Every structure is written in structure tokens, then in C-alpha cells.
Amino acid sequence: MSRVDKAGSFLLGDRKINRMGYGAMQLAGPHVFGPPKDPVAALAVLREALAAGVNHIDTADFYGPHVTNRLIREALHPYASDLVIVTKVGAVRGADASWNPALSPAELTQAVHDNLRNLGVDALDVVNLRAWGNMQAPTEGSIEESFSTLAELQHQGLIRHLGLSNVTAAQVKQAQGIANVVCVQNHYNLTHRGDESLIADLGRQGIAYVPFFPLGGFTPLQSQALSTVAARLEASPLCVALAWLLQRAPNLLLIPGTSSVAHLRENLAASELRIPAPMLAELDALA
Numbered sequence: 001m002s003r004v005d006k007a008g009s010f011l012l013g014d015r016k017i018n019r020m021g022y023g024a025m026q027l028a029g030p031h032v033f034g035p036p037k038d039p040v041a042a043l044a045v046l047r048e049a050l051a052a053g054v055n056h057i058d059t060a061d062f063y064g065p066h067v068t069n070r071l072i073r074e075a076l077h078p079y080a081s082d083l084v085i086v087t088k089v090g091a092v093r094g095a096d097a098s099w100n101p102a103l104s105p106a107e108l109t110q111a112v113h114d115n116l117r118n119l120g121v122d123a124l125d126v127v128n129l130r131a132w133g134n135m136q137a138p139t140e141g142s143i144e145e146s147f148s149t150l151a152e153l154q155h156q157g158l159i160r161h162l163g164l165s166n167v168t169a170a171q172v173k174q175a176q177g178i179a180n181v182v183c184v185q186n187h188y189n190l191t192h193r194g195d196e197s198l199i200a201d202l203g204r205q206g207i208a209y210v211p212f213f214p215l216g217g218f219t220p221l222q223s224q225a226l227s228t229v230a231a232r233l234e235a236s237p238l239c240v241a242l243a244w245l246l247q248r249a250p251n252l253l254l255i256p257g258t259s260s261v262a263h264l265r266e267n268l269a270a271s272e273l274r275i276p277a278p279m280l281a282e283l284d285a286l287a
């Protein structure tokens with residue numbers, strides 16, 4: 001089994017977590033809607049992740065909806081004291097599996113209570129406000145009302161730490177004027193690198209950057225150069241893509257998603273993979 005702790009740790013608020021985590025989105029049914037094809041396998045992925053040392057799971061109550069949170073609860077409750085579950089609010093699903101914004105104070109409050117109930121906890125470890133906008137790049141616009149709503153729920157004791165997702169640098173600054181921000185979750189990977197300066201800026205402030213789609217998302221990354229480097233390292237290309245992220249910046253935390261135990265093991269192996277400088281340079285050139 002891989003030594004997840006070899007990838008190092010990071011302080012998320014007051015919680016020390018391993019930099020190699022797990023993203024639960026792929027556990028829901030096709031199009032992140034409805035139950036998984038194989039619920040037993042989904043539970044096995046979660047239990048295997050924890051057995052390997054993962055103590056950071058990313059989720060949302062709108063995955064399914066409610067599906068991934070209920071699987072997490074079924075597989076892992078009562079939770080280990082070192083486990084940090086990060087959820088996000090700001091969207092709801094239509095009956096046709098569509099993704100719709102849900103950023104009003106009433107919708108955000110409802111979402112926090114849905115997460116509390118479905119995860120079976122009295123307070124959520126971390127809640128990310130997911131700003132609306134497309135997946136390729138965040139859209140500018142005020143998040144004052146929505147982030148203030150979450151700050152109020154934090155004051156009520158329902159949320160321990162706050163984060164942001166799909167946001168611009170200006171939105172991070174705006175949120176920091178309202179409450180402390182412990183993490184930012186945006187689209188970033190080997191070939192999608194719009195956030196270089198944001199990652200460095202957050203790093204200087206001790207804030208985690210957690211890339212979503214670290215493997216390329218629904219269509220995982222494919223590149224001849226990546227495959228060539230992977231062959232030389234005798235590792236899988238996606239394992240190399242994760243190891244590249246780990247070496248990119250110390251404040252970068254990983255939440256690769258998978259519905260398969262075999263893929264999970266392959267991904268966690270990135271914790272122990274060290275890419276030598278010349279090969280890193282070849283991968284850097286892929287952007």
C-alpha cells in the first residue's frame with residue numbers, strides 16, 4: 001500500500017492533513033447524478049482511501065444529489081478524529097441532472113443543513129463557497145452576500161472553516177475582507193494553468209490551493225510527452241500528472257477522483273514518486 005504521508009502535510013485551518021487526499025464526485029452515478037452503478041465498490045474506494053492514510057475528502061451534497069455524502073457517512077461514520085471532510089455549496093441539481101446556481105442566503109443555509117444531515121455531523125469541517133461561472137475560468141462578480149451568509153453560519157458554529165471555489169484573485173480578496181479563507185479550489189492541472197500567480201500568492205499567505213480536475217476531469221489527460229516521461233519513471237501517466245502537481249507548490253493539495261479501487265491505488269502511488277528536474281522541465285513545457 002502507498003505511503004500517502006510521503007507527499008507531506010499541510011495545515012488547513014487548525015487541522016493538519018496529508019497533501020494527498022481524495023475527491024468523491026466520481027462515486028455518484030453517470031453525470032454525477034443518482035446512485036453509483038456499484039454501491040459496494042463505492043464504499044470500498046472510500047474505505048481503501050482511509051486505510052491508505054488519506055485524511056482529506058472532498059465532496060458536495062449536490063453530487064447525486066446527496067449520494068456521495070450518504071456514501072461517505074455509510075462507509076466512514078463515526079469519523080476518524082483526523083479526517084477532514086471538505087464540502088461545497090452554491091449549486092443544486094435539476095431533475096434532468098442539470099447544474100443550477102443556488103447562491104441566495106436561503107439556498108446556502110439550506111445546503112449547509114443538508115450537508116450536516118447527510119454527513120451526520122454537528123459542524124462541517126470546511127465549506128467552500130462555489131461561485132458560479134464556467135468550468136474553464138471563473139467569472140468576476142461580487143460574492144459578498146453569499147460569503148457573508150456562510151460567515152454568519154460559521155459564527156453560529158455550523159462551519160469550522162471557510163474556503164472558496166471557482167473564484168478569481170479579486171474574489172479571494174473580497175472574501176478575505178469578510179472572513180478567514182483556508183483554501184481555494186479551482187480548475188488546474190498539467191495542461192490547464194491559469195492560476196499560477198494565484199497559487200503563489202495563496203502560498204505566501206499559508207492558504208491551500210486544491211486543484212479540481214487534477215487528472216483532466218471527465219476526460220483524463222493524454223499526452224505523448226507525459227506518456228514518455230511516465231515510461232521512463234516506470235509509472236502510469238496519471239500518477240506522473242499527480243506527482244507533477246505535488247512538486248509544483250507546497251500549498252497544493254490533491255483530491256483526485258475515481259470510482260475504482262485499482263485507480264485509487266495507482267493515484268495514491270504519486271505520493272512516493274519523485275520526478276527528477278530534467279523530466280519536470282519537460283512536463284512544465286506541456287502547458
Ligand SMILES: NC(=O)c1ccc[n+]([C@@H]2O[C@H](COP(=O)([O-])OP(=O)(O)OC[C@H]3O[C@@H](n4cnc5c(N)ncnc54)[C@H](OP(=O)(O)O)[C@@H]3O)[C@@H](O)[C@H]2O)c1
Pocket residue numbers: 022023024025026058059088130165166185186211212213214215216217218219220238255256257258259260262263264266267
Ligand atoms: N469545485 C468544483 O467546481 C469542482 C469541479 C469538479 C470536481 N471537483 C472536485 O474535484 C475532485 C477531482 O475532480 P474529478 O474527479 O472531477 O476529476 P479528476 O480527478 O481530474 O479525474 C477523474 C477522472 O479520471 C478517471 N481516473 C481517475 N484515476 C484514474 C486512473 N488511475 N486511471 C485512469 N483513469 C482514472 C476517473 O474515472 P474512474 O472513476 O474510472 O477512475 C474520472 O473519469 C472531484 O472528485 C470533486 O471532489 C470540484
